[in-house]
Amino acid sequence: MTDPRPxxxxxxxxxxxxCNHACLHCYNVWHPDAQRQTVAYPxxxxxxxxxxxxxxxxxxxxxxxxxTLTGGEPLLRQDLPQTLDxxxxxxxxTTIISNGRLLTExxxxxxxxxxxxxxxxxxxxxxxxxxxxxxDSPGAFDAVLAAMAHIRYHRGQFVAxxxxxxxxxxDLYGAIKLALAFGSRGLMLNRFNPGxxxxxxxAELLPTAxxxxxxxxxxxxxAAEFNFSISCSIPIQPCLVDTSAYPHxxxxxxxxxxxxxxxxxxxxxxxxxxxHTPTILGNLLEEPFTDLIxxxxxxxxxxxxxxxxxxxxxxxxxxxxxxxAAQVCYGSLTAEEPxxxxxxxxxxxxxxx
Amino acid sequence: MTLTRRYFIRSVGIAVASLVMxxxxxxxxxxxxxxxxxxxxxRGxxxxxxxxxxxxxxxxxxxxxxxNYEQVEQARDELFAEHRAALDDLVAxxxxxxxxxxxxxxxxxxxxxxxxxxxAPITCYEALPVEYVARDDLIQxxxxxxxxxxxxxxxxxxxxxAAIARDIAFFExxxxxxxxxxxxxxxxxxxxxxxxxxxEAAHFLVDLLLGExx
Numbered sequence: 001m002t003d004p005r006p007x008x009x010x011x012x013x014x015x016x017x018x019c020n021h022a023c024l025h026c027y028n029v030w031h032p033d034a035q036r037q038t039v040a041y042p043x044x045x046x047x048x049x050x051x052x053x054x055x056x057x058x059x060x061x062x063x064x065x066x067x068t069l070t071g072g073e074p075l076l077r078q079d080l081p082q083t084l085d086x087x088x089x090x091x092x093x094t095t096i097i098s099n100g101r102l103l104t105e106x107x108x109x110x111x112x113x114x115x116x117x118x119x120x121x122x123x124x125x126x127x128x129x130x131x132x133x134x135x136d137s138p139g140a141f142d143a144v145l146a147a148m149a150h151i152r153y154h155r156g157q158f159v160a161x162x163x164x165x166x167x168x169x170x171d172l173y174g175a176i177k178l179a180l181a182f183g184s185r186g187l188m189l190n191r192f193n194p195g196x197x198x199x200x201x202x203a204e205l206l207p208t209a210x211x212x213x214x215x216x217x218x219x220x221x222x223a224a225e226f227n228f229s230i231s232c233s234i235p236i237q238p239c240l241v242d243t244s245a246y247p248h249x250x251x252x253x254x255x256x257x258x259x260x261x262x263x264x265x266x267x268x269x270x271x272x273x274x275x276h277t278p279t280i281l282g283n284l285l286e287e288p289f290t291d292l293i294x295x296x297x298x299x300x301x302x303x304x305x306x307x308x309x310x311x312x313x314x315x316x317x318x319x320x321x322x323x324x325a326a327q328v329c330y331g332s333l334t335a336e337e338p339x340x341x342x343x344x345x346x347x348x349x350x351x352x353x
Numbered sequence: 354m355t356l357t358r359r360y361f362i363r364s365v366g367i368a369v370a371s372l373v374m375x376x377x378x379x380x381x382x383x384x385x386x387x388x389x390x391x392x393x394x395x396r397g398x399x400x401x402x403x404x405x406x407x408x409x410x411x412x413x414x415x416x417x418x419x420x421n422y423e424q425v426e427q428a429r430d431e432l433f434a435e436h437r438a439a440l441d442d443l444v445a446x447x448x449x450x451x452x453x454x455x456x457x458x459x460x461x462x463x464x465x466x467x468x469x470x471x472x473a474p475i476t477c478y479e480a481l482p483v484e485y486v487a488r489d490d491l492i493q494x495x496x497x498x499x500x501x502x503x504x505x506x507x508x509x510x511x512x513x514x515a516a517i518a519r520d521i522a523f524f525e526x527x528x529x530x531x532x533x534x535x536x537x538x539x540x541x542x543x544x545x546x547x548x549x550x551x552x553e554a555a556h557f558l559v560d561l562l563l564g565e566x567x
Contacts, residue, residue, distance in 0.1 A: 065466075126501065142506055149512040181497035182513055226493065 006290060008064040010095075012264040012275050013055065015080060016045055019072040021099045022136040023122075025163050025205055027195035028072065029278040029328070030266075041278050045267035048079050052086055054269050054284060059090050061289035068120075068262070070097035070275070075107070081114060088115035095120060099140065103147035105154075112156045119151055120188065123160035126174030134168060145182065152183040160184040165192040165205040169215050176222045176230070186229035189219050189249070193234045194338050195276050195328040202329065202338055209240040209343040216246045223248035235321040237340055238314055239347040254319050257302035263293065273301045276324035279333075304333035306340065312350050361547040365555045366460030367467050369562060370406055395442040400561055402436040402461065406468045413472035429469050436461045449557070456554035491521050 017030050030041040046054070058064065067087055074080060075098055087094050095118040096111065103111075103119070121144050124131040131141035151158045160179035162172060172189075179187050191212055194202045207215070216232070223230045233252040236243060243251045255261050256273045264275040269285040271292045272278070279301060282292045291297075306320040320326070326337035336344060392401070409432060412425045437458055443449040449457075495517050502510045547555075 128504070142509070145505060146509050149509045149516075153512050153516040177497050178501050181494055181501050183494060183516065227490070 003063055005061060005063050006293060008062045008066075008263065009260045010066040010068055010262050011058055011062070011064050012068045012070060012262050013051075013058075013083075014071055014264060014266045014275070015051060015069050015074045015083065016072040016077040016267055017043055018076045019099075020076060020101055020137070021073065021140060022197070023099075024134050024136055024167075024198065024201050025165055025192050026197040027193060027276055027328075029196060029272075029276070031196045042266070042268055042270060042280075045077075046269070048082075050269075051077075051079065051083050051267075054265060055083065055086055057284055058265060058289060059092065064092065066093045066095070068095040068097060073099055073102070075102035081110065084111065084114035084116065093117050098147070099135065099137075100144035100147035101137070101140065103143075103150060105150045108147065108150040108156065109154055112151075112154055117157065118185075119147070119156065119158040120161055121147060121158050123148075123162055123175050123179050123184075123187075125168045125171035126178040127171055130168050130171055134163070134165065145178075148182040148184070157185050158183075159186040159188055161188045161190060163190050163192055164207055164212065164215055166207050166211065167205065169207055169211055172215050172218050173222060176219065176226070176228065180226055180228060186231065187219075189215070189230055189232045190234040191232070191236060191339065193276060193322050193325050195325055199329055206338055206342060209339075209346055212236065213241055216241065216243075216249065220246040220248045235318065237318055237321050237347070239312065239318075239350050240340065240343050242348070253317055254322060256323075257298050261293075273298060274324055276322060277301065277327055279324075279327070301333060306334055306336045308336055308340070308344060308347075314350050362456050362460050362551045362554060363463040365551070365558065366462075366464035369403065369460065369558055370464035370468055372562065395439045395446070395448075396561060398439040399436065399443075399457075402432055402439065403464075403562060405432055406465060409465060410468050410472045413469050425469070429465055432465055433458075433462055450550070450553070452550040453553045453557065456548070456551045457558060460554060460558060491517050495521075 014028075017028065019026075019028070030043050032040070055067070069080070069083065071077070074096055077083075084094060094116050096116050097120045100119075100121045103121075122131075122135070122140075123144065124134045125141075128141040131144070132138050135141075148158055148160075150156075160175070160182075162168075162175050162179075164172070168175075176187055191207060192198065192205045194206060198205065216236075219230050219232075222228060229250075230248070231250040231252065232243075235253045236251060238244075243249075254274070262274055264272045265284060266272070269283045270280045271282060271284050271289070272280055281297050284292065295302075301323065304319075304323050304326075305315055306326070309315050309318070309320045312318070321337045321340050323333045323337065325339075326335040326341075327333045329338050330336075330341070335341070340347075392398070409425075409429060412428055440449065440454040440457055444451050444454050495514070498510060498513055498517070
């Protein structure tokens with residue numbers, strides 16, 4: 001008999017909203033200036049038993065084999081080991097997204113023992129001052145490199161995440177080489193996607209389409225030179241950047257509503273279509289997972305496409321980019337998200353033939 | 354760090370996949386054979402599922418749209434089901450213990466997932482870890498580290514250098530007569546946790562693919 005539970009490729013669990021860094025590009029939806037909503041995003045977290053109950057329910061009600069633990073900074077949550085033990089008992093693969101600050105050697109060893117399969121760690125430049133400035137946290141660069149070294153030494157795996165902003169784009173090649181030197185298994189080249197605290201710095205940080213093209217040229221050449229896996233998971237609209245010109249890079253688009261979606265559970269049990277949107281589908285402690293992701297609830301998010309994209313041949317794939325960024329920055333899921341909005345006069349037509 | 358039961362059989366599955374296809378990268382060869390293969394005995398079907406991992410990798414590489422992505426995921430699931438069905442036939446025929454069959458299914462599922470994940474394109478926040486590091490990559494790493502070292506914390510650099518040196522030494526040992534000794538020592542020291550069923554599944558799998566039980 002077919003298992004009727006929804007299949008999730010991954011579930012993102014924001015274990016805490018607390019963070020020990022103040023990244024300029026942070027997209028966490030609970031920051032006060034994160035959204036143009038009349039109601040502020042709910043803040044807080046459940047007590048010690050809460051995360052276990054939440055995850056147990058999520059895993060019971062879905063077919064999910066991979067959970068990404070993030071925050072805020074997930075290592076600030078004292079009961080993180082218990083959460084990891086639960087995931088390990090359930091044979092669920094685990095990724096931790098961290099800024100690396102608290103990943104001391106004993107902590108790394110403990111986390112690897114508890115089954116963490118992958119760490120995603122920021123590497124925003126090969127230059128200390130640039131990484132620390134973007135993290136708004138002195139010492140961040142040295143801390144994350146130490147974390148990478150511990151993971152490398154203890155046979156763990158990590159990927160470096162380079163958030164591409166106007167401030168660090170010239171450092172991309174140096175960061176790629178540094179990531180490789182430390183044994184990174186890949187690089188996530190994520191263009192800055194305004195949201196959260198980052199919304200206030202949109203003009204300062206958001207690269208132009210032309211700047212992204214130059215960065216992609218650098219990344220594509222480096223991927224070929226070093227046989228290194230580089231993925232661009234924040235959508236880059238093909239009308240702005242001809243992604244086929246970079247054959248050594250992987251490009252992703254919004255997967256909301258598909259079984260590749262990365263539904264996001266916040267520390268209070270609220271479920272969202274993704275980690276960039278403040279849209280709450282409902283609370284998992286109050287309703288079954290299947291009801292929360294029912295088509296009628298997901299439809300406003302899934303079906304939203306900017307009017308500008310209506311005639312485009314790639315409309316259904318690209319969906320206009322990141323609609324959550326449009327929602328956060330311009331108040332509507334169908335608005336043009338900032339990267340498109342700021343560059344669309346240079347868009348090449350991709351009309352249906 | 355000990356290897357858990359799941360990790361033992363997972364490692365076996367991925368290691369076997371790497372025997373079938375070098376570094377889990379598709380060979381580029383054409384596989385036009387039907388999903389079931391020519392030998393329709395349960396062992397033949399089982400064996401064919403493993404050989405089809407190359408086809409799965411190729412399909413994953415050719416994904417060009419979300420619809421296409423789901424088709425390939427479906428193909429992967431069908432491969433799981435075919436593998437499970439062949440195992441069930443062997444269990445029903447009394448040729449395989451059910452617990453061993455379960456372990457073999459875990460090995461195959463992990464191998465297929467690894468092959469698929471290593472070749473399919475990514476989506477938002479989905480990293481693409483590659484679980485193998487070749488010796489050339491380590492030498493490249495060492496050179497890049499040397500280049501960057503002057504501006505970094507010497508203790509951190511030293512730690513990474515030690516890891517690289519250890520891994521290069523492992524490659525060199527793996528090519529020599531001592532190959533495998535470290536693993537055996539780990540196993541005997543109880544650092545690798547594996548159930549009897551998992552060990553039997555690993556033996557069965559190796560024999561199957563070497564043709565001794567086919």
